[in-house]
Amino acid sequence: xxxxxxxxxxxxxxxxxxxxxxxxxxxxxxxxxxxxxxxxxxxxxxxxxxxxxxxxxxxxxxxxxxxxxxxxxxxxxxxxxxxxxxxxxxxxxxxxxxxxxxxxxxxxxxxxxxxxxxxxxxxxxxxxxxxxxxxxxxxxxxxxxxxxxxxxxxxxxxxxxxxxxxxxxxxxxxxxxxxxxxxxxxxxxxxxxxxxxxxxxxxxxxxxxxxxxxxxxxxxxxxxxxxxxxxxxxxxxxxxxxxxxxxxxxxxxxxxxxxxxxxxxxxxxxxxxxxxxxxxxxxxxxxxxxxxxxxxxxxxxxxxxxxxxxxxxxxxxxxxxxxxxxxxxxxxxxxxxxxxxxxxxxxxxxxx
Amino acid sequence: xxxxxxxxxxxxxxxxxxxxxxxxxxxxxxxxxxxxxxxxxxxxxxxxxxxxxxxxxxxxxxxxxxxxxxxxxxxxxxxxxxxxxxxxxxxxxxxxxxxxxxxxxxxxxxxxxxxxxxxxxxxxxxxxxxxxxxxxxxxxxxxxxxxxxxxxxxxxxxxxxxxxxxxxxxxxxxxxxxxxxxxxxxxxxxxxxxxxxxxxxxxxxxxxxxxxxxxxxxxxxxxxxxxxxxxxxxxxxxxxxxxxxxxxxxxxxxxxxxxxxxxxxxxxxxxxxxxxxxxxxxxxxxxxxxxxxxxxxxxxxxxxxxxxxxxxxxxxxxxxxxxxxxxxxxxxxxxxxxxxxxxxxxxxxxxxxxxxxxxxxxxxxxxxxxxxxxxxxxxxxxxxxxxxxxxxxxxxxxxxxxxxxxxxxxxxxxxxxxxxxxxxxxxxxxxxxxxxxxxxxxxxxxxxxxxxxxxxxxxxxxxxxxxxxxxxxxxxxxxxxxxxxxxxxxxxxxxxxxxxxxxxxxxxxxxxxxxxxxxxxxxxxx
Ligand code: SF4
Ligand code: SF4
Ligand code: SF4
Ligand code: FES
Numbered sequence: 001x002x003x004x005x006x007x008x009x010x011x012x013x014x015x016x017x018x019x020x021x022x023x024x025x026x027x028x029x030x031x032x033x034x035x036x037x038x039x040x041x042x043x044x045x046x047x048x049x050x051x052x053x054x055x056x057x058x059x060x061x062x063x064x065x066x067x068x069x070x071x072x073x074x075x076x077x078x079x080x081x082x083x084x085x086x087x088x089x090x091x092x093x094x095x096x097x098x099x100x101x102x103x104x105x106x107x108x109x110x111x112x113x114x115x116x117x118x119x120x121x122x123x124x125x126x127x128x129x130x131x132x133x134x135x136x137x138x139x140x141x142x143x144x145x146x147x148x149x150x151x152x153x154x155x156x157x158x159x160x161x162x163x164x165x166x167x168x169x170x171x172x173x174x175x176x177x178x179x180x181x182x183x184x185x186x187x188x189x190x191x192x193x194x195x196x197x198x199x200x201x202x203x204x205x206x207x208x209x210x211x212x213x214x215x216x217x218x219x220x221x222x223x224x225x226x227x228x229x230x231x232x233x234x235x236x237x238x239x240x241x242x243x244x245x246x247x248x249x250x251x252x253x254x255x256x257x258x259x260x261x262x263x264x265x266x267x268x269x270x271x272x273x274x275x276x277x278x279x280x281x282x283x284x285x286x287x288x289x290x291x292x293x294x295x296x297x298x299x300x301x302x303x304x305x306x307x308x309x310x311x312x313x314x315x316x317x318x319x320x321x322x323x324x325x326x327x328x329x330x331x332x333x334x335x336x337x338x339x340x341x342x343x344x345x346x347x348x349x350x351x352x
Numbered sequence: 353x354x355x356x357x358x359x360x361x362x363x364x365x366x367x368x369x370x371x372x373x374x375x376x377x378x379x380x381x382x383x384x385x386x387x388x389x390x391x392x393x394x395x396x397x398x399x400x401x402x403x404x405x406x407x408x409x410x411x412x413x414x415x416x417x418x419x420x421x422x423x424x425x426x427x428x429x430x431x432x433x434x435x436x437x438x439x440x441x442x443x444x445x446x447x448x449x450x451x452x453x454x455x456x457x458x459x460x461x462x463x464x465x466x467x468x469x470x471x472x473x474x475x476x477x478x479x480x481x482x483x484x485x486x487x488x489x490x491x492x493x494x495x496x497x498x499x500x501x502x503x504x505x506x507x508x509x510x511x512x513x514x515x516x517x518x519x520x521x522x523x524x525x526x527x528x529x530x531x532x533x534x535x536x537x538x539x540x541x542x543x544x545x546x547x548x549x550x551x552x553x554x555x556x557x558x559x560x561x562x563x564x565x566x567x568x569x570x571x572x573x574x575x576x577x578x579x580x581x582x583x584x585x586x587x588x589x590x591x592x593x594x595x596x597x598x599x600x601x602x603x604x605x606x607x608x609x610x611x612x613x614x615x616x617x618x619x620x621x622x623x624x625x626x627x628x629x630x631x632x633x634x635x636x637x638x639x640x641x642x643x644x645x646x647x648x649x650x651x652x653x654x655x656x657x658x659x660x661x662x663x664x665x666x667x668x669x670x671x672x673x674x675x676x677x678x679x680x681x682x683x684x685x686x687x688x689x690x691x692x693x694x695x696x697x698x699x700x701x702x703x704x705x706x707x708x709x710x711x712x713x714x715x716x717x718x719x720x721x722x723x724x725x726x727x728x729x730x731x732x733x734x735x736x737x738x739x740x741x742x743x744x745x746x747x748x749x750x751x752x753x754x755x756x757x758x759x760x761x762x763x764x765x766x767x768x769x770x771x772x773x774x775x776x777x778x779x780x781x782x783x784x785x786x787x788x789x790x791x792x793x794x795x796x797x798x799x800x801x802x803x804x805x806x807x808x809x810x811x812x813x814x815x816x817x818x819x820x821x822x823x824x825x826x827x828x829x830x831x832x833x834x835x836x837x838x839x840x841x842x843x844x845x846x847x848x849x850x851x852x853x854x855x856x857x858x859x860x861x862x863x864x865x866x867x868x869x870x871x872x873x874x875x876x877x878x
Contacts, residue, residue, distance in 0.1 A: 140792050141792070227651050231777070233357065320597065321599075323531035339566040
């Protein structure tokens with residue numbers, strides 16, 4: 001066990017292992033501190049300063065995400081000085097933010113909005129110079145709007161540390177600073193694999209899922225946690241549902257994958273509502289497959305299989321079950337084959 | 353997998369054989385990358401210079417189908433340099449002498465001759481693997497889709513046991529499963545020789561137990577037909593009717609023309625799927641199934657983790673969940689099959705399957721559980737073979753190298769290998785219809801080495817006719833040194849490039865897996 005130290009946060013005594021940062025100590029005690037650039041899964045960046053706190057004896061207001069808690073330390077997380085400083089940070093961010101919240105896909109799920117509301121920051125403070133970066137939407141997965149970027153650097157770290165790819169980096173300085181693939185190319189001109197793991201961590205609307213964020217408002221969706229239907233890794237994610245339709249996929253905390261997904265898992269859901277989905281049983285009549293009722297189709301299947309069994313014996317029947325169906329369905333399929341058809345002729349394409 | 357996915361990141365040495373992990377299992381490759389960042393050694397054995405090979409410390413660009421020579425060569429080095437784990441071999445294994453005899457012939461020089469990998473490299477990799485505190489072997493179809501696929505797997509297991517690199521954290525033999533629920537389909541007994549949890553149909557006790565659970569007087573004792581044998585049976589008339597659920601053998605199986613002929617000869621074919629696949633188009637009855645988003649259930653991933661699938665929307669159109677359709681068919685055949693929900697089916701699975709006995713929906717709602725999980729208190733099993741192997745002692749199964757069934761010759765001078773692409777999946781039924789993936793990666797191409805292309809006067813983007821002894825397809829070429837000279841590569845995701853018209857249906861005699869990774873072809877401008 002690591003050595004414990006005790007500090008006081010907002011008059012509350014908190015004991016944490018030595019080495020814990022003030023932010024994490026506060027969170028452990030259930031005390032809220034706003035953050036933009038901090039993410040528990042990524043290396044600490046300490047750049048946005050939204051997480052500042054007041055610690056008597058320390059000069060300035062230190063960023064709690066990178067300040068280590070020490071024995072006897074006293075911390076105020078929302079003293080007047082802290083609140084004023086946070087308001088100033090937000091004012092500066094909003095001053096050159098394109099104020100199109102009304103139509104932004106992240107409206108309702110944006111840290112900048114939330115904190116502006118929380119600290120009562122209005123937008124008419126300084127009207128600073130606005131960016132005029134072109135909107136990047138030339139790929140079918142991700143829209144990048146660098147005008148909305150707050151330079152928290154989470155996407156840079158997610159790409160490097162979660163995805164292991166180093167596609168996006170900080171470029172330029174001062175007002176012109178932005179995150180971009182090498183040589184200021186769009187993602188489509190880089191080695192980007194469109195996993196969207198950068199999108200999953202962006203706290204604002206700078207990175208958005210193209211289809212999801214242009215189809216529904218963030219608050220309209222119901223989220224259902226499930227398991228990916230593609231490869232055998234078994235990533236978990238949330239289906240975003242509106243009006244009985246799957247409109248997109250977002251990360252949740254998966255057992256295997258955390259928030260990481262690959263392009264198939266995150267953006268490969270369109271088949272669910274594809275117009276070519278089979279929506280009715282079909283029976284071949286005169287060489288053509290024509291629509292039929294369930295009753296007719298099931299009766300025909302039962303009759304034909306029973307006939308074949310009677311005439312040629314159970315082993316004249318064979319079944320291919322599916323590596324894509326659920327365990328329950330595979331179980332029933334072999335039960336049907338063995339108990340009802342009376343044969344062990346069941347297999348699936350595991351070998352492929 | 354004998355280990356868990358997250359254990360890969362902590363392995364000191366990773367040997368990835370015949371797996372292009374970054375493309376086929378992207379999220380597993382994140383663990384490999386993490387291990388690399390933590391300073392572990394990554395060795396990739398693959399005929400192609402794949403994305404994961406680019407990340408490797410050592411890329412062993414072996415000749416297609418020469419894996420056994422490589423693995424035996426490594427075992428030879430490890431034995432002759434006394435690097436093997438003597439305790440492990442003495443206490444946990446048997447038949448070591450047989451292995452020693454067999455690999456004696458596979459000097460690194462001999463292995464080098466067969467594989468094309470320098471003897472010095474084989475020696476260094478062997479030493480690295482044997483001496484690492486923990487070492488894991490990852491593989492996929494690049495190992496299994498050969499006529500000697502089962503022997504390849506034996507050679508992998510021999511190496512792991514020889515070095516005691518199995519049965520401990522981050523050390524083991526880890527096949528990465530290609531499809532979401534291959535593991536589960538096998539676990540559930542969708543195989544010709546076993547019930548759930550690999551309980552053999554040939555054992556009378558098992559038959560009696562299942563007959564009782566299923567309320568029938570008896571169950572067949574004779575193991576059934578494998579996919580390949582079913583199709584053979586269909587074409588020779590011994591199989592008369594088939595029921596195919598959620599599979600598309602016309603595109604996924606080798607020698608597609610033969611598959612179509614076989615299915616056409618059936619008296620009756622019923623196909624249950626979410627789309628009118630190439631296989632469904634041949635059916636007498638097509639039953640519309642619900643997708644994963646429209647039903648409750650579970651999948652078991654490649655690390656044996658059982659996880660929930662949850663219903664988010666109602667079935668599209670008049671489709672139904674596969675489990676409901678199966679119940680209806682059974683009931684119509686006078687075997688009433690009624691379940692209130694998949695949870696009830698799962699409880700029945702748990703009641704007849706020792707390795708799933710402790711798993712329930714209530715537990716899965718909190719987190720996925722890795723089998724074996726014999727009772728409700730059991731936390732599940734992160735890695736297998738800790739203190740003993742399933743059969744007790746681990747048996748060395750020495751194996752000899754045999755070349756692929758087809759070799760390049762005057763008429764068919766190139767070798768074709770097939771596999772997967774990052775942006776697509778399997779036969780493309782789903783990924784060709786997403787509105788995104790196929791927009792981004794819309795046409796398939798054939799990878800060919802620039803030197804080979806130059807020799808037959810073909811340039812990048814040309815349309816070519818690719819022909820094997822079984823069939824032909826037309827495809828665009830891409831000149832790239834990802835493939836070595838003599839090898840061409842493409843995927844099986846695109847119906848327009850139905851590459852399995854060409855592939856060789858010759859199968860491994862034990863696993864019955866076809867040799868999809870090697871067949872000889874020729875190429876001409878279309
Ligand atoms: S989509 Fe993935 S690869 Fe591309 S920039 Fe984002 S994290 Fe990196
Ligand atoms: S794009 Fe988003 S995640 Fe990346 S730096 Fe900007 S605000 Fe942060
Ligand atoms: S998200 Fe990607 S890596 Fe994860 S299970 Fe799905 S296909 Fe596999
Ligand atoms: S969250 Fe602490 S500096 Fe950004």
